[in-house]
Structure formats: C-alpha cells, structure tokens
Amino acid sequence: MAGPKYPGFDTLALHAGQSPDPATGSRAVPIYQTTSYVFRDTEHAASLFNMERAGHVYSRISNPTVAVLEERVAALEGGVGAIATASGQAALHLAVATLMGAGSHIVASGSLYGGSHNLLAYTLKRFGIETTFINPRNLDDWKRSIRPNTRLLFSETLGNPGLDVLDIDSVAGIAHDAKLPLMVDATFTTPYLLKPFAHGADLLYHSATKFLGGHGVAIGGVLVDSGRFDWEASGKFDTLTAPYSGFHNMDFEEESGTRAFLLRARREGLRDFGACMAPMTAFQILQGVETLHLRMPRHVESTRKVVAFLAQHPAVSKVIYPELPDHPDFSLSKKLLPLGAGAVFSFEIKGGRPAGKAFIESLRIFSHLANVGDAKSLVIHPATTTHYRMTDEDLKKAGITAGTVRLSIGLEDAQDLIDDLDRSLKISQK
Amino acid sequence: MKLEVDGKAAYAYTANHDIDPAKRSVVFIHGAGLDHSSFGLQSRYFGYHGWNVLALDLPGHGRSAGPALKSVPAMADWVVRLLDAAKIAQASLVGHSMGTLVCVDCAARHASRVGRVALVATAYPMKVSDAFLGAAERNEYSAFDMSTIWGHAPQVPLGGNPNPGMWMYGDTQARLERLAPGVLHGDLKAVNDYVFPGGVKCPALFILGRRDVMTPVRAAKALQDAIPGAKSVVIDYSGHSLMAEAPDATLDALIGFLNSGTEP
Numbered sequence: 066m067a068g069p070k071y072p073g074f075d076t077l078a079l080h081a082g083q084s085p086d087p088a089t090g091s092r093a094v095p096i097y098q099t100t101s102y103v104f105r106d107t108e109h110a111a112s113l114f115n116m117e118r119a120g121h122v123y124s125r126i127s128n129p130t131v132a133v134l135e136e137r138v139a140a141l142e143g144g145v146g147a148i149a150t151a152s153g154q155a156a157l158h159l160a161v162a163t164l165m166g167a168g169s170h171i172v173a174s175g176s177l178y179g180g181s182h183n184l185l186a187y188t189l190k191r192f193g194i195e196t197t198f199i200n201p202r203n204l205d206d207w208k209r210s211i212r213p214n215t216r217l218l219f220s221e222t223l224g225n226p227g228l229d230v231l232d233i234d235s236v237a238g239i240a241h242d243a244k245l246p247l248m249v250d251a252t253f254t255t256p257y258l259l260k261p262f263a264h265g266a267d268l269l270y271h272s273a274t275k276f277l278g279g280h281g282v283a284i285g286g287v288l289v290d291s292g293r294f295d296w297e298a299s300g301k302f303d304t305l306t307a308p309y310s311g312f313h314n315m316d317f318e319e320e321s322g323t324r325a326f327l328l329r330a331r332r333e334g335l336r337d338f339g340a341c342m343a344p345m346t347a348f349q350i351l352q353g354v355e356t357l358h359l360r361m362p363r364h365v366e367s368t369r370k371v372v373a374f375l376a377q378h379p380a381v382s383k384v385i386y387p388e389l390p391d392h393p394d395f396s397l398s399k400k401l402l403p404l405g406a407g408a409v410f411s412f413e414i415k416g417g418r419p420a421g422k423a424f425i426e427s428l429r430i431f432s433h434l435a436n437v438g439d440a441k442s443l444v445i446h447p448a449t450t451t452h453y454r455m456t457d458e459d460l461k462k463a464g465i466t467a468g469t470v471r472l473s474i475g476l477e478d479a480q481d482l483i484d485d486l487d488r489s490l491k492i493s494q495k
Numbered sequence: 496m497k498l499e500v501d502g503k504a505a506y507a508y509t510a511n512h513d514i515d516p517a518k519r520s521v522v523f524i525h526g527a528g529l530d531h532s533s534f535g536l537q538s539r540y541f542g543y544h545g546w547n548v549l550a551l552d553l554p555g556h557g558r559s560a561g562p563a564l565k566s567v568p569a570m571a572d573w574v575v576r577l578l579d580a581a582k583i584a585q586a587s588l589v590g591h592s593m594g595t596l597v598c599v600d601c602a603a604r605h606a607s608r609v610g611r612v613a614l615v616a617t618a619y620p621m622k623v624s625d626a627f628l629g630a631a632e633r634n635e636y637s638a639f640d641m642s643t644i645w646g647h648a649p650q651v652p653l654g655g656n657p658n659p660g661m662w663m664y665g666d667t668q669a670r671l672e673r674l675a676p677g678v679l680h681g682d683l684k685a686v687n688d689y690v691f692p693g694g695v696k697c698p699a700l701f702i703l704g705r706r707d708v709m710t711p712v713r714a715a716k717a718l719q720d721a722i723p724g725a726k727s728v729v730i731d732y733s734g735h736s737l738m739a740e741a742p743d744a745t746l747d748a749l750i751g752f753l754n755s756g757t758e759p
Contacts, residue, residue: 069637069640069641069643069644069645070644071640071644071652071664072652072653076653077652077653080652080653081652081653081662082654082655082656082662083654083655084650084653084654084655112540115539115543116536116539117536117537117539117540117543117746118536118540118742118743118746119536119657119658119659119742119743120657120659120743121659127659127660128659129655129659131659131660132655132656132659132660133655135659135660136655136656136660136661136662139660139661139662139665140652140662140664140665143665143668144662144665145661145662145665145666145669146656146658146660146661146662146665146666147660147662148660149660291665291669292665292666292668292669292670293669293672293673295673297558308511313511314511315511316511319508319558320508320532320535320539321532321535322530322531322532322557322670322673323532323666323669323670323673324532324661324666327660327661331660
C-alpha cells in the first residue's frame with residue numbers, strides 16, 4: 066500500500082473547503098447571499114442553537130461561502146480551523162478579545178502596522194489591556210517584558226515597514242516557556258512563503274485584503290488557530306477553561322479541546338462584536354486564494370528585480386529588504402523564507418521629505434494609496450500616512466524616517482516598474 | 496466530570512450536567528489517540544436530551560491521567576470501574592474505532608453493566624499495518640499522517656467540513672500531537688492484538704462509513720455475524736471519522752438506536 070499523501074498547496078488553494086454544491090452541482094463556490102437558514106423543525110433549530118448539530122443559523126456567526134474561505138485558509142496554514150472577519154484589524158481584535166479582558170497584558174513587536182499599533186497602544190488600553198512594545202529582534206526584550214498578567218506575545222512575520230523577520234522558533238519558545246501563546250500577523254508572507262505554525266506560532270491572522278485577495282476589491286481578515294496550544298495546561302486563560310455563563314456555562318476547552326479558541330471566538334466574538342465577513346467578500350477573496358501559488362512567485366521575482374535596481378541607484382541611500390546582505394535579518398530570512406521575503410519593502414530616498422513628495426507624485430504606474438499586496442504596484446510614505454499617529458520615538462523604533470518610502474510590487478511587467486521608478490527618482494533629485 | 500479510578504484522575508465530559516440516577520446513561524468511548532471531544536456534537540445532544548452522558552478520556556488520553564492501558568480488555572475493565580466511580584449500574588456504550596472493541600469486550604465480559612452498544616467505524620480483527628505500527632512505535636510523525644489521512648474519507652481534504660470553518664485534517668493532527676510518546680502505538684497494538692471472546696447478547700448497532708479506508712464496511716462482517724440481531728447503518732459519503740464527517744447522520748442513527756431501548 067502506498068504511503069499516505071497530503072494534497073499539495075496548489076491543490077488545496079483551489080479545492081479545500083468546498084465540494085461541488087449539492088443543490089446545483091455548481092463547481093464554483095456559490096455566494097450564499099443570505100442572512101439566515103430555514104430550520105427543518107423546532108428540534109433541529111434547538112439542536113443548532115445548542116451546538117448539538119453542525120450547521121448554519123445566522124450569517125454573522127457562520128455562512129457557507131465564508132466557511133469555504135475559512136476552511137481553505139486553515140488548510141493552507143495547517144491549522145484546525147479559521148474564522149473570517151470583516152478586516153485584518155477585526156481578526157486581531159477578535160483574537161485579543163477571545164483570550165483576555167481588562168487587567169491583561171500583551172508583549173508586542175514595536176514594528177507593527179500602524180493600525181495594529183493604534184489598537185494595542187491606545188484603544189485596548191482604554192479597555193484595560195496594556196501592551197509593552199519591544200524590539201522584535203531582541204529576544205531578551207521578549208523575555209523581560211512578560212508579566213504575570215501577560216496573555217499574548219504578538220508580532221508580524223515581517224515587520225512593517227522595516228521588514229524585521231520574526232525569529233518565530235525562538236519567540237515561540239519564549240512564549241511557551243511562559244505558558245503563553247504566540248500570535249503572528251502573517252499578511253506579508255502568506256502561507257505560500259511561510260508556515261508560521263510549523264515554526265511554533267500558535268495563532269495567526271491575515272489581512273485577507275492583501276495578498277490572499279490580491280485584487281484590491283475586498284476588505285477582510287482571517288484568524289487561524291493551530292490547535293496546538295494547551296489552554297488547560299497553561300492555566301492562564303479563564304475565557305477558554307472556565308464555565309462561561311454567556312453560553313450555558315460552557316467550558317470551551319472541555320467541550321472541544323483543540324477547537325476551544327475558535328469555538329469561543331465564533332460563539333462569543335462574532336456573536337457579540339459582530340465583525341463578520343460578508344459572503345460576497347469571501348467569494349472575492351477566494352478568487353484570489355485560488356491563484357496565490359501562481360501570484361506569489363511572480364510578486365517575489367519582480368520584487369527582487371526592483372530591489373536590485375534600487376540598491377544601485379544614486380538617488381537611493383538605503384534599501385530595506387531581508388534578502389539583501391546588509392539587512393539585519395539576512396540569515397534568518399534565508400532560513401525562514403527560502404521562497405522569498407515577500408513583495409513589500411522600503412527604501413530611503415535621498416533628499417528627505419521634499420524628494421519623497423516629488424518622487425511619489427511623479428510615478429505613473431505605481432499607485433499612491435494605503436494598501437499593500439495588490440496585483441497592482443503601490444507606493445506610500447509611511448511617516449505621513451499609515452504610521453502618522455506614531456510618535457517620533459515610536460517611528461524610530463519601527464525604522465521609519467521622513468525619507469522612507471514603502472513599495473508593494475505588483476504583477477506588472479517588471480521592467481515597466483523599474484522604468485517608472487527610475488524616471489521618478491531622477492525627478493525627485495532635481 | 497472529574498472522577499477517580501484506581502486512585503488516578505479520570506475525566507468524562509457530561510455536557511455540563513450532573514449524573515441523575517433517574518436518567519438512562521450512555522458512555523462514549525473514543526478511538527486510538529483521540530479523546531472525548533471526538534464525540535463533541537453527539538455527546539452534547541444526549542446530555543441535553545434526557546441522558547446521563549459520560550464521554551470519557553481513556554487513561555493517558557485527554558484529561559485522564561496515564562499511563563495508557565495496553566490492552567482492550569484492560570480498557571473495558573477500566574470503563575466498568577469508571578461506571579462504578581460514577582455510581583452508574585448500567586449504561587449503553589457508544590464506541591468509535593478502538594472504542595468499539597472496548598464496547599464489545601465490555602458487553603461480552605460485563606454483560607450486566609451494558610444496555611446496548613453502538614459501534615461507529617469498526618472491524619474485527621482490527622489489524623493494523625506493520626508500517627503504521629512501526630511508525631507509531633518509533634514515535635514518527637508519519638504515524639500521525641497515516642492516522643490523519645486514512646482516518647478520513649479521500650474527499651475530506653478537498654471537500655467541505657460540516658462544522659463551519661474547521662479543517663478536519665488539522666484538527667486530527669493537533670489532537671495527535673498532544674499525545675505522550677508511545678500512546679498511539681499502545682492503542683494500535685491493543686486493537687491489533689485484540690481477541691474478541693464472543694457472547695455479546697445486547698442490542699447492537701453498527702454505524703459504518705462507505706468510504707472508510709481504515710475499517711472498511713466489509714471488515715465489520717465478522718463482528719456483525721458474531722452479534723445476534725445486530726443492525727447496521729452505512730453512511731454513503733463518510734470515511735472513518737463519522738462523527739466529524741457525517742455528524743448529523745451519525746447522531747440520527749444513535750438517536751434512533753438508543754432511544755428505542757428500554758434499558759436503564
């Protein structure tokens with residue numbers, strides 16, 4: 066008998082989570098544009114509400130189209146399951162709200178997307194959850210910052226915008242020694258370039274708006290659980306291991322073991338906070354996921370060409386990309402990201418803010434907007450946009466200066482992109 | 496529910512209900528390397544529909560202290576001692592895979608304690624391939640791969656999970672990874688070595704998956720023939736993990752079977 070074999074990534078990207086529609090035979094994932102689902106009878110209704118039967122009740126909690134996306138991303142990441150959310154930010158909030166309440170503490174990388182930094186530094190603080198931001202490259206900082214009330218270690222797989230590569234194995238080890246989970250924002254790497262769970266991360270999420278969708282037409286997030294963290298053994302997570310009066314005194318870990326986190330996140334987080342994904346959005350993001358394995362190599366290939374061009378350009382003082390030998394995480398990148406360090410990177414333009422302004426306004430192919438991971442190439446000036454609420458000190462910690470420009474390399478002809486950059490750089494230096 | 500059996504911690508999920516002597520009782524017994532949560536939906540249903548439920552973790556699995564037991568008869572005897580600890584005189588037993596052998600062994604050797612048995616995905620003899628046993632003995636991850644892939648119908652990785660948003664392969668892998676080294680091998684060896692004594696007289700229902708590659712439908716025939724009056728339900732689209740792959744069909748079969756009895 067031949068040994069067992071898992072389907073490959075490309076096959077899962079196209080098929081996981083969906084059987085041809087039993088009602089119509091539809092091969093494509095149908096868009097179940099419905100709020101609710103007819104019960105067979107009152108007994109069936111009661112069983113669905115009480116989690117005695119699997120199925121859908123109300124699309125804020127689950128929806129057949131959304132469930133396909135959730136299962137597909139879970140399959141690509143190697144998790145036990147996933148929950149799709151209204152945005153990546155909603156995924157982060159859902160994770161935090163599921164794990165902890167007022168009086169808790171998070172240790173987070175200081176090199177986060179500005180929106181994540183805002184949530185942790187300001188908004189959650191208002192609700193009694195404190196965050197200590199640290200240098201993600203300094204393992205001692207991770208260790209030192211853990212307090213008795215810490216409930217989560219959190220970082221991006223590739224920091225924003227300095228592209229700090231997270232040493233997932235080491236930080237996960239620190240987290241697990243403290244009986245804590247590590248969650249990563251894996252948006253920049255996607256499961257095609259990196260599988261964080263294989264390196265010890267316990268939870269991850271994506272802004273599906275970015276590479277998973279890839280087309281820039283839909284906002285969404287996906288929160289995935291590895292199912293490997295033992296909440297009961299940790300003893301620090303009452304939300305998962307103590308009776309919850311909001312659901313018939315359910316002890317989620319007792320009820321479902323490996324699925325405890327997702328069960329509470331769905332049954333409380335989606336129920337009460339309501340930041341669910343719409344079925345049309347799930348369908349649109351699925352269209353992107355189906356070609357992720359084709360798009361990411363091209364993103365990386367073009368990025369490498371653009372990086373090589375910029376690295377020798379006289380108007381550029383520095384290019385920040387982990388595959389360059391002068392990047393602090395060059396070796397780690399080779400180990401964790403052999404297929405490529407993504408398609409988002411930063412560079413420093415000579416001439417500071419005026420040169421940056423002239424450069425961005427001269428570009429013709431690159432679009433100046435607040436997004437990354439689109440099929441179209443994008444550019445932004447972090448200090449005045451995505452990270453504008455950060456203090457100068459926090460900006461410095463995140464590796465951002467007035468001259469930092471962030472590019473997201475799309476799927477256009479690479480030479481056209483290089484020509485666009487070259488022309489605009491020349492204009493910027495006049 | 497936390498119990499004590501043989502001086503060690505034993506755990507059984509009760510669907511958040513206390514044991515009520517006035518109710519009938521049903522015990523759910525998981526398969527190799529798994530735990531009580533594999534019967535999550537089904538055990539919860541019965542707990543909220545008038546039954547005492549004990550979805551147990553065998554020693555060394557889930558929340559029950561180890562070491563794991565090395566033979567099916569030892570597991571069956573332990574189940575009886577668990578019933579003693581819970582002060583339950585008689586219960587119907589629902590087993591999955593390895594748990595089915597525990598059920599029939601209990602029913603054969605402790606007949607007065609067993610009302611009826613429902614056997615979800617079973618075979619007799621339940622022979623395990625040398626490759627699977629060897630990988631498990633060496634604690635190789637490939638044993639988890641075999642358990643995961645052969646433990647589901649071939650369409651599972653390419654199809655939808657009835658439980659929204661969940662990935663069955665990932666869930667099985669995560670559960671197996673929580674096992675102490677050697678537990679999966681001990682379970683597999685126990686079922687491989689098991690000799691059925693015969694003599695089961697109680698009502699029995701076989702719930703089988705047409706696409707089960709681990710315990711194919713035909714492999715249950717010897718056991719079906721050995722239990723007089725046994726009934727069978729074959730679920731067309733399911734593999735070995737019927738509780739996850741076909742949760743409603745499995746539950747419906749259990750409801751029909753268990754509720755038709757009058758045993759205490």
